[in-house]
Each structure stands twice: as C-alpha cells, then as structure tokens.
Amino acid sequence: MFERFDKTAKFAVIGAQEQARELRAPTIGPEHLLLGLLDGSDRALTELLGEAGITAAGVREALARKRGGEPLGAEDAAALKSIGIDLDAVRESLEATFGEDALERAEPPEQQRRGLFGRGKGNSGHLPFTREAKQTLELSLREALARKDNRIEAAHVLLGMLRDPTPTVRDLIGGDAAVTRLRGATHALLDRAA
Numbered sequence: 001m002f003e004r005f006d007k008t009a010k011f012a013v014i015g016a017q018e019q020a021r022e023l024r025a026p027t028i029g030p031e032h033l034l035l036g037l038l039d040g041s042d043r044a045l046t047e048l049l050g051e052a053g054i055t056a057a058g059v060r061e062a063l064a065r066k067r068g069g070e071p072l073g074a075e076d077a078a079a080l081k082s083i084g085i086d087l088d089a090v091r092e093s094l095e096a097t098f099g100e101d102a103l104e105r106a107e108p109p110e111q112q113r114r115g116l117f118g119r120g121k122g123n124s125g126h127l128p129f130t131r132e133a134k135q136t137l138e139l140s141l142r143e144a145l146a147r148k149d150n151r152i153e154a155a156h157v158l159l160g161m162l163r164d165p166t167p168t169v170r171d172l173i174g175g176d177a178a179v180t181r182l183r184g185a186t187h188a189l190l191d192r193a194a
Contacts, residue, residue: 004141004144004150006152008042008153009140009156009157011036011154012037012040013036013157015036015040016032016035017036018036019039020032020127021127023060026127027129027133028127028128028129029130029132030133030136030165030166033136033137034161037049037154037157038054040154041154042155045154045158048185048186052174052181052182052185053174054172054174059172062172063168063172136157136160139160139161139163140152140156140160142160142163143156147187149190149194153193155186155193156190158182158186159183162179162182162183162186165179
C-alpha cells in the first residue's frame with residue numbers, strides 16, 4: 001500500500017513517528033498522524049487545517065493537557081494515598097535528591113529489543129502503529145480509490161482519519177460538525193488540485 005503514497009503522505013507518516021517519539025508515546029496513533037499532516041510538506045492542507053483552527057501547536061497542547069503531564073491521575077494518587085504512598089512526598093524526595101524538575105528531565109531507560117541473534121541492548125527506534133492508525137491509513141487508500149485518484153496524498157490520509165475519527169481526533173478537530181465541514185473542505189481541496 002505504501003508504494004501508492006506520494007511524497008506528502010509519506011512525509012506525514014514519517015512525521016507521525018517523530019511526533020509520537022517526541023511526545024514519548026509508546027505507539028503511533030491517529031493523533032500523531034494528524035500532527036504529521038500539520039507539520040507536513042503539503043502547504044495547502046496545512047493552510048486548510050489552520051483555517052479550521054487546527055494547528056500543530058494547538059494539537060500538541062491539547063494532547064499534553066489530556067495526558068496531564070502526570071503518569072498517574074488524581075484517582076491513582078488517591079488510591080496510592082489510601083495505602084500510605086503520598087505522590088507529592090515522593091516527588092519532593094526525588095527533587096531533593098536529583099534537583100528540581102527531575103521527573104520532567106528524566107529520560108526513559110534504554111529498552112531491550114530482540115535482535116537477529118537473540119536479545120540485545122538498544123532502542124530500535126521503531127514505534128508500532130495502533131490499530132486505529134492502521135485503519136486510518138487503510139481508509140486513506142479507500143478514499144483515494146473512491147475518488148478514482150491513482151495515488152494517496154496527504155489529503156487522503158486526512159480523509160481516512162475523518163471517515164472514522166477516534167474520540168481523541170474528534171475532540172482535536174472540534175466535534176462532529178467540524179469533522180463534516182473539514183471532510184467537505186478536504187474533498188474540495190483535492191478537486192482543485194486535480
């Protein structure tokens with residue numbers, strides 16, 4: 001399928017991997033594909049998304065808010081406190097030992113990976129796609145075929161994402177009405193380019 005992707009679509013997929021890595025996500029999801037499109041080389045598509053109020057900075061900020069910056073949420077903290085573990089005290093202790101913002105600066109340890117000759121140390125750099133991200137890419141192919149386009153462009157990836165958006169993407173786009181408007185605008189963009 002990837003042989004049908006044009007340069008802008010390939011750039012968006014590669015960008016999604018970079019975005020997921022920067023956000024320290026364990027997998028590449030549709031939200032990372034959206035960021036890959038926003039940082040991509042298809043300027044007309046980036047402008048279209050910008051006119052809809054969707055920017056790379058805004059999406060990153062929304063994802064950071066959703067993640068909360070904390071690996072554990074308030075419910076987790078309350079549950080741990082009930083068994084005598086105070087997360088605030090743990091944080092204070094770590095910062096006293098390793099300096100202010102020690103947890104924010106922390107890098108994950110190098111992960112183990114399976115090489116050709118057994119287990120070896122190192123980070124392969126590969127992040128797997130989630131089922132939803134794979135579906136987005138498959139739907140981009142279907143969108144291109146439905147339009148009778150002979151290649152998959154970045155705009156087709158967006159159409160695939162908008163055809164069956166995840167709740168996260170739906171929220172990032174601005175809800176169901178915004179998804180519908182953006183699908184129409186993306187089709188119009190592809191029609192103008194044809």
